[in-house]
Amino acid sequence: MKNILYIVWSDNNKLGIPIIDEQHRGIISTINSLHYFIQTGHEHEIIKPTMTMLEQYTEVHFKTEEALLAEANYPALEEHIALHKELAKRTKKLSIDANRRKDSDMVLKFLKEWWLGHINKKDRQYISYLRKLIDIRAF
Numbered sequence: 001m002k003n004i005l006y007i008v009w010s011d012n013n014k015l016g017i018p019i020i021d022e023q024h025r026g027i028i029s030t031i032n033s034l035h036y037f038i039q040t041g042h043e044h045e046i047i048k049p050t051m052t053m054l055e056q057y058t059e060v061h062f063k064t065e066e067a068l069l070a071e072a073n074y075p076a077l078e079e080h081i082a083l084h085k086e087l088a089k090r091t092k093k094l095s096i097d098a099n100r101r102k103d104s105d106m107v108l109k110f111l112k113e114w115w116l117g118h119i120n121k122k123d124r125q126y127i128s129y130l131r132k133l134i135d136i137r138a139f
């Protein structure tokens, strides 16, 4: 259906860390754009730049998150970085598949499930560490 958002952002997805919430929302918004272009038949000219944007945005986001987690001495940092590496690799591969316009439903489904799962399960585990960091910075 045209003009229907693929992922509806909800405040339940917020972690309460402003820069992280903003970037998560930006990533979801990019996935929605990808869905929109596919739905409206514009995938030919727009999939490549959208996937490039998603890959780069993902990289920027992971760098932001990892730097904050390192500063906060997050004990599961290595494990979290490994997850990020895995997603960055998968996203690159999906980007190639999407550019060949192979199975776009699978690409969208993977992105949706991975991101919502990551935000609401794995990222949620570091909230208390980053909130402490933000509180310290506020003084």
Ligand SMILES: [Fe+2]
Residues within 6 Å of the ligand: 065, 080, 084, 118, 122, 123
């Ligand atoms: Fe993360």
